Amino acid sequence: xxxxxxxxxxxxxxxxxxxxxxxxxxxxxxxxxxxxxxxxxxxxxxxxxxxxxxxxxxxxxxxxxxxxxxxxxxxxxxxxxxxxxxxxxxxxxxxxxxxxxxxxxxxxxxxxxxxxxxxxxxxxxxxxxxxxxxxxxxxxxxxxxxxxxxxxxxxxxxxxxxxxxxxxxxxxxxxxxxxxxxxxxxxxxxxxxxxxxxxxxxxxxxxxxxxxxxxxxxxxxxxxxxxxxxxxxxxxxxxxxxxxxxxxxxxxxxxxxxxxxxxxxxxxxxxxxxxxxxxxxxxxxxxxxxxxxxxxxxxxxxxxxxxxxxxxxxxxxxxxxxxxxxxxxxxxxxxxxxxxxxxxxxxxxxxxxxxxxxxxxxxxxxxxxxxxxxxxxxxxxxxxxxxxxxxx
Amino acid sequence: xxxxxxxxxxxxxxxxxxxxxxxxxxxxxxxxxxxxxxxxxxxxxxxxxxxxxxxxxxxxxxxxxxxxxxxxxxxxxxxxxxxxxxxxxxxxxxxxxxxxxxxxxxxxxxxxxxxxxxxxxxxxxxxxxxxxxxxxxxxxxxxxxxxxxxxxxxxxxxxxxxxxxxxxxxxxxxxxxxxxxxxxxxxxxxxxxxxxxxxxxxxxxxxxxxxxxxxxxxxxxxxxxxxxxxxxxxxxxxxxxxxxxxxxxxxxxxxxxxxxxxxxxxxxxxxxxxxxxxxxxxxxxxxxxxxxxxxxxxxxxxxxxxxxxxxxxxxxxxxxxxxxxxxxxxxxxxxxxxxxxxxxxxxxxxxxxxxxxxxxxxxxxxxxxxxxxxxxxxxxxxxxxxxxxxxx
Numbered sequence: 196x197x198x199x200x201x202x203x204x205x206x207x208x209x210x211x212x213x214x215x216x217x218x219x220x221x222x223x224x225x226x227x228x229x230x231x232x233x234x235x236x237x238x239x240x241x242x243x244x245x246x247x248x249x250x251x252x253x254x255x256x257x258x259x260x261x262x263x264x265x266x267x268x269x270x271x272x273x274x275x276x277x278x279x280x281x282x283x284x285x286x287x288x289x290x291x292x293x294x295x296x297x298x299x300x301x302x303x304x305x306x307x308x309x310x311x312x313x314x315x316x317x318x319x320x321x322x323x324x325x326x327x328x329x330x331x332x333x334x335x336x337x338x339x340x341x342x343x344x345x346x347x348x349x350x351x352x353x354x355x356x357x358x359x360x361x362x363x364x365x366x367x368x369x370x371x372x373x374x375x376x377x378x379x380x381x382x383x384x385x386x387x388x389x390x391x392x393x394x395x396x397x398x399x400x401x402x403x404x405x406x407x408x409x410x411x412x413x414x415x416x417x418x419x420x421x422x423x424x425x426x427x428x429x430x431x432x433x434x435x436x437x438x439x440x441x442x443x444x445x446x447x448x449x450x451x452x453x454x455x456x457x458x459x460x461x462x463x464x465x466x467x468x469x470x471x472x473x474x475x476x477x478x479x480x481x482x483x484x485x486x487x488x489x490x491x492x493x494x495x496x497x498x499x500x501x502x503x504x505x506x507x508x509x510x511x512x513x514x515x516x517x518x519x520x521x522x523x524x525x526x527x528x529x530x531x532x533x534x535x536x537x538x539x540x541x542x543x544x545x546x547x548x549x550x551x552x553x554x555x556x557x558x559x560x561x562x563x564x565x566x567x568x569x570x571x572x573x574x575x576x577x578x579x580x581x582x583x584x585x586x587x
Numbered sequence: 588x589x590x591x592x593x594x595x596x597x598x599x600x601x602x603x604x605x606x607x608x609x610x611x612x613x614x615x616x617x618x619x620x621x622x623x624x625x626x627x628x629x630x631x632x633x634x635x636x637x638x639x640x641x642x643x644x645x646x647x648x649x650x651x652x653x654x655x656x657x658x659x660x661x662x663x664x665x666x667x668x669x670x671x672x673x674x675x676x677x678x679x680x681x682x683x684x685x686x687x688x689x690x691x692x693x694x695x696x697x698x699x700x701x702x703x704x705x706x707x708x709x710x711x712x713x714x715x716x717x718x719x720x721x722x723x724x725x726x727x728x729x730x731x732x733x734x735x736x737x738x739x740x741x742x743x744x745x746x747x748x749x750x751x752x753x754x755x756x757x758x759x760x761x762x763x764x765x766x767x768x769x770x771x772x773x774x775x776x777x778x779x780x781x782x783x784x785x786x787x788x789x790x791x792x793x794x795x796x797x798x799x800x801x802x803x804x805x806x807x808x809x810x811x812x813x814x815x816x817x818x819x820x821x822x823x824x825x826x827x828x829x830x831x832x833x834x835x836x837x838x839x840x841x842x843x844x845x846x847x848x849x850x851x852x853x854x855x856x857x858x859x860x861x862x863x864x865x866x867x868x869x870x871x872x873x874x875x876x877x878x879x880x881x882x883x884x885x886x887x888x889x890x891x892x893x894x895x896x897x898x899x900x901x902x903x904x905x906x907x908x909x910x911x912x913x914x915x916x917x918x919x920x921x922x923x924x925x926x927x928x929x930x931x932x933x934x935x936x937x938x939x940x941x942x943x944x945x946x947x948x949x950x951x952x953x954x955x956x957x958x959x960x961x962x963x964x965x966x967x968x969x970x971x972x973x974x975x976x977x978x979x
Contacts, residue, residue, distance in 0.1 A: 460860070
């Protein structure tokens, strides 16, 4: 007997989240146990509202075009299900004869899947529940890295290549705010922009180390003395010694997972630029906040990231069809010198809620740069970058 | 008898300003009248400081690699020469036996070349002085469009394609601030992102029309009623009915040409987002300021723009060698259905100082969008954009 499948997307979109959708959908078409494949619009909100797309009716060519398109083709949501939501979700799933549920998202989404699966077990349902990882923040536990990160990192690296050339031309201090609430991986990827000595970013500040304006001031003065200019990567999630995010001082909004809004505003960059100006006396200090372009810019995704995002979607369906009741598909890097990965189902609770941080071995002693170990880690995830040249 | 050549770059960099450098340098190598080719670092500042690069010694392969590199490879400057500067510049030019001077820049740079040429004539010098146009703002008189614009427009179009997909996924209102001090061409290019009905940007505000928060509020409400979300392109140069830029309320810095700093800060976007939130009651309102990435992002330049930037550099050298004493090379679009351009030397004073604005035929009646005539104008300058697909 066949059961139907339901898949949805949640949280912040990425450039390759539709690759995972495509991987899961096309794998499900090859699975005899799976009947009709539905997509719920806007995550659990679409389930609650019975707002579905029949993905079985979408041609393979269309699915492949969707895979190449950034952002969540089914729409997304930031909503944590209440116990009442869970009850209502079951009713919808039972009504539609759903036996397979897949949710593509970050650690909040893994938690959602975990809640639904626990409730399914308690109700004696055999619903199979899988989380398919995605997050540009690269902060999911159990994973070497997450789909979406490599492409966002490629955007950030390209942005710093261009911006550093701009800074060479006009000088001064440039602050660039990079996404990353708790983990600094994406800001750290800015280091990929360095090709020749003197190239920026010259300083990188991460949420994993307490941020201090005094250190920033001293660091900037010292870099300007050496290079006559300074390009800085700052994670939006940098926090003071008490762990309070600096950006939270300028933000009032909180989402249903308790996260304060950090993105979609230029206030952290503007604050840092004005502090640097006041504290160093340097006249040309500028700030840019890369914003949503980091997760949505079309046409520049990392090839490795696209491929892995597709395969992790496939792997989730394959694990569910093989009989596993629930899990998240973790990406593990193979040992050895040649880059390669393995997809491993892990318990949902191992991925839910808590986030992964940059390991200490990836951050330099002063807490203002990355290490060679980080560069070895990140380089294969991002792929080749545009070539540039200097006259002097 | 040979005279040497000096070339320099000025103002805000672009993705293709080095194509113009390459075009001029490689054309000069074929000109028997031209001796050694020098590049001055950081515009007139490098001339004053005798800080030169001997470009005759740079290999053709290196020049071609430089051409592909965004930003000004010789460095740039924002400085208007004083009469004392002009006197000092002549001394340096005479000392180095410079007979040909080329300055790549916007209208401020054309003014600089004009001042130097007027002074040269007054001093009885036969120095040939040429301005080579560049500006992402596309605001030089005499030109159908300017080198740098097509590539920046391509960045903006791509950014809006991705950001509109992001907005489809999560909804709400999104404000994106686009560069453009006096002219709205670059913000207007965001309309290239529209592919299917309902695609954003849904509203476009330009410096050419007085900006009012009341109109913005009404427009946003109306779009949200229709589409359930709203993506907005706003030019950094939008101004009130008195002509005072809105962004100038948040800015203190003024450059030597009398321009207030508008870029390198997120304050205009943050202001508009908070006003929209307060006036409409919509909870999810975000703002991004695209910033310097618009002029420096590597690897995505428009092919037409690259080619024209190269050719306009070539054309300047050819005009000078042919015997013209001074001028700026204007890009004129050929009549007819097939896109093509002609490079025409025009008097420096025609390009200097004053800027060109979007013609009325490019802006809709309500002042919140562009017309079909603008789309016909801009499309060939930007070239093919990444393909995307929708599930619903």
